[in-house]
Amino acid sequence: MSTDPSSPVLRIEGLVKRYGPHLVIDGVDLDVAAGQVVVFVGPSGTGKSTLLRCVNGLEDIQGGRILFEGQPVLSRSSAIHAVRRRIGMIFQGFNLYPHLTALQNVTLAPVKVLGEPAKDVEERARGLFRKVRLEHRAHAFPSQLSGGEQQRVAIARALAMNPHLLMFDEPTSALDPETVGDVLAVMEDLAREGRTMLVVTHEIGFARHVGDRMIFMDGGKIVEDRPPEEMIASPENPRTRQFLGSILHH
Amino acid sequence: MSPQVAAYWYVFLKGVGITLWISWLALILGGVVGLVIGLLRIAPWAIVRWAAIVYIEVFRSVPPLVLFFGCFYGLSFAMKLDLSPFSAATIALTLTASALMAEVVRAGIESVTRGQxxxxxxxxxxxxxxxxxxxxxxxxxxxxPPSVGVYISTLKDSSLASIIGYVELTKSGLLVRESTGISFEVLLIIAILYFIINYSISLVGTALERRFKYVH
Structure with a gap:
């Protein structure tokens, strides 16, 4: 979806993120091409989620730079709003707006932020509810929806902005096991449409079937970055092997 | 009710009206000022936050009676203003109400999670x-819910305006007591009228709360 297919949608160079004295991301370089599905795995606290949060400027950074569609991402500049409009983010805790219906959750930002006519947005939203298989729940409030349903509304909400990049921050970690499949199925559909996606997850099955690249992070660094099949079959780094071993044998 | 007291019904009624009016005015002014102070209280700049904290702590610690005197005599003297009892009472009530409302606003905003x-x-x-x-x-x-509490306490504080000669409900009652010489009955009527007003506000608050609840 990028204007120039040869340049990456996202480029990260020497990214450093610190919380006080604590180094969370320790020099990460990464290029993501249009249409790629990049799955991040690794032990918790290794900077995967923080990396996503740096990409849309929810966190400020202490070193290196991030380019989204060629534009620098600066968390404190007023240009950050324009960047965020083109990046959809899905959170572990859904973060739906509890005072609005599912449909209003989806239409709020396109109407108020992009200034699109409410009627057009609503029509588009109805299509999105079909896509996430929730047409019958559009008028429910978040508190009336299951976790899996809420997360699918959150995906529809992100899609409503017509983003060029989708970021999923542990989208299924807070879900009951029986609803995880519904959310992963929707994410798989999106990948098949050719959307550019960054996914932090512990769902190795999803990574294997849907991911183009699998990135193993540990200690704030990218340890291994390969096609998922290969990495799962024969991890090169001992830490990757140990981590994959621990989660695959459960 | 004894006929001597009953003859003054319109004085009580007027007192009720004035009490409602001044406490309502103070709540609106206090709400506006409190919203501003409450927002400053959580502003990203330390100096602004500090100023807001000082305002809140001062005006919710000083007893309303002291504020009434302060506004009526102090302000008039210090700023060479000739404040009417009404103006002084409104300012005093607003100061207290705004300090309380600022905390209500802060708590309300901070109750919304970071994820939102x-x-x-x-x-x-x-x-x-x-x-x-x-x-x-x-x-x-x-x-x-806490705003309703602030309104009720503002309304009760307004009875102190009688001290600086403002004729609201309490002062009206005291005047009736003076002219009739009947004490207990008059004070009982005042108490009942305050109860009816505040209990009604409380009921309206509960109804509003129910309307504002999310669907569950």
Whole structure:
């Protein structure tokens, strides 16, 4: 979806993120091409989620730079709003707006932020509810929806902005096991449409079937970055092997 | 009710009207000032936060009676103003109400989780947009019950305006007591009228709260 297919949608160079004295991301370089599905795995606290949060400027950074569609991402500049409009983010805790219906959750930002006519947005939203298989729940409030349903509304909400990049921050970690499949199925559909996606997850099955690249992070660094099949079959780094071993044998 | 007291019914009625009016006015002014102070209280700049904290702590610690005297005599003297009892009482009530409302506003806004800010920001909303469309509608639900409490306490504080000669409900009653010489009955009537007013406000508050609840 990028204007120039040869340049990456996202480029990260020497990214450093610190919380006080604590180094969370320790020099990460990464290029993501249009249409790629990049799955991040690794032990918790290794900077995967923080990396996503740096990409849309929810966190400020202490070193290196991030380019989204060629534009620098600066968390404190007023240009950050324009960047965020083109990046959809899905959170572990859904973060739906509890005072609005599912449909209003989806239409709020396109109407108020992009200034699109409410009627057009609503029509588009109805299509999105079909896509996430929730047409019958559009008028429910978040508190009336299951976790899996809420997360699918959150995906529809992100899609409503017509983003060029989708970021999923542990989208299924807070879900009951029986609803995880519904959310992963929707994410798989999106990948098949050719959307550019960054996914932090512990769902190795999803990574294997849907991911183009699998990135193993540990200690704030990218340890291994390969096609998922290969990495799962024969991890090169001992830490990757140990981590994959621990989660695959459960 | 003895006929001597009953003959003064219109004095009580007028007193009720004035008490409602001045406490309502103080609540509105206190609400506006309290909203501003409450927002400053959580501003990103330490110096502004400090100023707001000082305002809140001072005006909710000083007894209303002292504020009434301070406004009526102190302000008149210090600023060479000739404040009427009404103006002085309104200012004094507003100071207390705004300090209380500032804390209600702060608590309401802080009750909305960080995830709500992040979700809205990640959609490209500016801070004012996040506040207006996402944070405020949720905060106001949390603010409603304690706001009713602030109104009731403001209304009760307004009885102190009688001290500086403002003829609201309490002062009206005291005047009736003087002219009839009947004490207990008059004070009982005043108490009952305050109870009816405040209990009604409380009922309206509960009804509003129910209307504002999310569907569950």
């Amino acid at each position: 800010w992040e979700a809205a920001l990640s959609q490209g909303m500016t801070y004012p947009q996040v506040f207006r469309y996402v944070i405020w509608p949720q905060a106001i639900r949390v603010m409603l």
